[in-house]
Amino acid sequence: MRWLGLAGLSVVALTLAVVLGPAHVAWADLGRSPIVRELRIPRALLGFVVGGSLAVSGASLQALMRNPLADPFLLGLSGGAGLGAVAAIALHLGGPWALPLAAFVGALVALALVFRLGLVGGGGGGGAELDPRVLLLGGVAVGAFAGAVMTAIISVSEAAQLRNAFLWLWGGLSGASWYTLLVLCLYVPVPLLVLLAAARPLDVLALGEEPARYLGADVTALKRRVYLAASLLTAAAVAVSGVIGFVGLMVPHLCRGVWGQQHRALLPASFLGGGALLVLADTAARVAVAPRELPVGIVTALIGVPLFALLLRRWTAT
Amino acid sequence: MRRWADRIHLAARLLVSVAVLGACGRAGDRQTAASQASGALTVTDDAGHRVTLPAPARRIVSVAPSSTELLFALGAGPQVVGRTTWCKYPPAALAVPVIGDGLNPSLEAVAARRPDLVVLYRSALNEAAAAQLARIGVPALVVKQDRLEDLARAAQLLGVVTGHSSTGDTIAAAIDAVLRTPPPPRHVRLAFVVWDNPPMVIGAGSYLDQIAGLAGGVNVFHDIPAASATVSLETIAARDPQVIAVLDDSTPVGEPAYTARPEWQVVRAVRLRRFVHLPADLFGRPSPRTAEAVAELRRLLEAWR
Numbered sequence: 001m002r003w004l005g006l007a008g009l010s011v012v013a014l015t016l017a018v019v020l021g022p023a024h025v026a027w028a029d030l031g032r033s034p035i036v037r038e039l040r041i042p043r044a045l046l047g048f049v050v051g052g053s054l055a056v057s058g059a060s061l062q063a064l065m066r067n068p069l070a071d072p073f074l075l076g077l078s079g080g081a082g083l084g085a086v087a088a089i090a091l092h093l094g095g096p097w098a099l100p101l102a103a104f105v106g107a108l109v110a111l112a113l114v115f116r117l118g119l120v121g122g123g124g125g126g127g128a129e130l131d132p133r134v135l136l137l138g139g140v141a142v143g144a145f146a147g148a149v150m151t152a153i154i155s156v157s158e159a160a161q162l163r164n165a166f167l168w169l170w171g172g173l174s175g176a177s178w179y180t181l182l183v184l185c186l187y188v189p190v191p192l193l194v195l196l197a198a199a200r201p202l203d204v205l206a207l208g209e210e211p212a213r214y215l216g217a218d219v220t221a222l223k224r225r226v227y228l229a230a231s232l233l234t235a236a237a238v239a240v241s242g243v244i245g246f247v248g249l250m251v252p253h254l255c256r257g258v259w260g261q262q263h264r265a266l267l268p269a270s271f272l273g274g275g276a277l278l279v280l281a282d283t284a285a286r287v288a289v290a291p292r293e294l295p296v297g298i299v300t301a302l303i304g305v306p307l308f309a310l311l312l313r314r315w316t317a318t
Numbered sequence: 319m320r321r322w323a324d325r326i327h328l329a330a331r332l333l334v335s336v337a338v339l340g341a342c343g344r345a346g347d348r349q350t351a352a353s354q355a356s357g358a359l360t361v362t363d364d365a366g367h368r369v370t371l372p373a374p375a376r377r378i379v380s381v382a383p384s385s386t387e388l389l390f391a392l393g394a395g396p397q398v399v400g401r402t403t404w405c406k407y408p409p410a411a412l413a414v415p416v417i418g419d420g421l422n423p424s425l426e427a428v429a430a431r432r433p434d435l436v437v438l439y440r441s442a443l444n445e446a447a448a449a450q451l452a453r454i455g456v457p458a459l460v461v462k463q464d465r466l467e468d469l470a471r472a473a474q475l476l477g478v479v480t481g482h483s484s485t486g487d488t489i490a491a492a493i494d495a496v497l498r499t500p501p502p503p504r505h506v507r508l509a510f511v512v513w514d515n516p517p518m519v520i521g522a523g524s525y526l527d528q529i530a531g532l533a534g535g536v537n538v539f540h541d542i543p544a545a546s547a548t549v550s551l552e553t554i555a556a557r558d559p560q561v562i563a564v565l566d567d568s569t570p571v572g573e574p575a576y577t578a579r580p581e582w583q584v585v586r587a588v589r590l591r592r593f594v595h596l597p598a599d600l601f602g603r604p605s606p607r608t609a610e611a612v613a614e615l616r617r618l619l620e621a622w623r
Contacts, residue, residue, distance in 0.1 A: 021552050022549075022550050022552060022553045023550075023555065024556070035555055039551055039552045096575050096576060098575070155419070164513045164518075167518070167548070168516070172516060174514075174515050174551060178580065291550075292544075293553075
């Protein structure tokens with residue numbers, strides 16, 4: 001029943017995204033209009049995959065860090081991606097794909113740095129252990145540093161366009177096309193399956209690292225695998241849609257309220273819930289103030305935060 | 319970190335809207351009172367403050383490209399002793415020392431030029447800066463320069479304070495004449511796309527919308543009151559402009575990068591590569607060469623009429 005409801009919500013979200021929009025398309029033309037075929041459908045599907053990826057990544061990181069505040073962008077990826085995007089503009093890297101690619105590379109560099117910082121003991125060799133607390137601190141530090149370098153470049157540079165890098169970074173799904181969707185769909189399944197396969201060990205890890213070890217989980221490998229997969233998923237999301245907040249933080253908590261702590265159910269539910277929320281938010285962003293468009297991250301916060309606050313009240317009341 | 323980034327973002331937006339496109343603000347106080355008692359003069363600026371100078375300004379720091387260009391057009395170029403990094407027109411302005419990029423101006427850098435007048439474009443940040451300058455005894459003039467009619471008034475105001483009031487009147491009259499000239503009868507529907515992701519276009523609040531109208535074009539986003547706005551790509555596609563106007567900065571001139579993006583092919587003007595390239599020099603800000611800008615855009619649109 002719960003699953004049916006979630007599936008229904010996803011279908012409704014996708015249908016609304018295709019039917020509604022600032023441009024008027026007659027019902028009879030829905031199948032033929034290039035606006036629907038080339039813009040709305042790929043954008044809805046891309047939003048669904050991005051929202052789902054962010055939510056799964058957030059749920060996994062919250063389990064890994066054993067911290068309810070963990071969010072896909074907490075670990076420095078937004079700073080790295082932003083720096084990459086600004087560098088692409090400052091260096092006049094041409095081509096239609098320069099910005100997303102540079103953001104992706106920037107996110108990967110931040111990821112590698114944070115990962116290296118997070119490895120504690122064993123001199124960085126095979127014996128090193130990923131420490132979630134150090135990972136968290138390292139992520140915040142790397143993100144802040146990347147953000148500072150980015151702002152420094154913008155302050156001393158004379159290209160007016162550079163300021164638009166911020167618009168892109170907080171942008172949304174404007175860059176959606178069948179091509180971006182295809183690229184994302186070729187990439188996303190691998191980290192997604194890695195995380196889904198880690199569902200059982202993540203349940204065990206929730207008991208604490210020592211108990212998990214006693215129960216036979218390879219905690220060292222698990223932490224690395226989950227961190228890398230979740231970050232690679234987020235890096236891809238940031239490349240196609242910029243930094244979209246709250247989805248990765250809130251959707252896992254909302255789903256925990258309904259599905260409980262079992263990751264075997266929580267991760268797929270987060271994927272569907274995150275996808276549906278982002279698609280609904282993007283539809284609202286396109287339609288609410290038409291012909292203008294709101295940044296989708298603002299809408300996810302406007303829809304998600306009151307919902308979240310309501311549930312938070314209900315949970316803490318019992 | 320996010321809060322910090324938000325703030326930077328806000329500042330960046332502010333600059334995008336203020337320095338590049340021109341902020342949209344409420345109509346300012348339109349009174350100018352110049353009293354000519356013993357060489358001293360008093361004017362009311364666009365923030366509504368009365369500014370008194372003992373004599374026409376001799377050392378002026380200009381904190382906006384549009385006022386720098388205007389000051390040189392007035393013949394007050396030799397009186398300009400400070401400019402921003404963005405002030406690159408006319409070429410003679412390049413010889414003037416730079417005081418910063420004009421975003422949240424460094425008051426020390428401004429004061430170091432020992433100005434007897436600072437000219438700022440109108441924004442909340444700059445009104446605060448003007449108040450601080452006044453406190454250290456430097457007269458500061460806040461001037462609105464978002465629309466073409468603002469420019470006519472700015473020309474008169476700056477003409478008075480620099481001692482070139484007759485040139486100021488001439489420039490203002492020329493701009494008024496351009497504004498009164500009827501546009502060519504057959505309209506070309508166009509959109510100004512200033513950024514591609516997210517797509518940003520120029521609305522009715524911008525001087526570019528005015529220039530388009532005067533040159534016989536119709537901005538398809540004229541219904542948006544703001545100077546610029548983020549819109550959905552499908553809105554651009556549905557409004558189907560005949561041509562897309564592109565502001566060319568110093569960056570490589572040519573077809574914009576989004577021309578190669580698959581999702582932009584839905585916009586007919588992009589698919590058919592119908593672009594008009596506007597030199598940023600002439601179209602990047604409201605300028606005393608408005609007549610030239612209108613004539614140039616009219617010529618560029620002729621092919622699509």
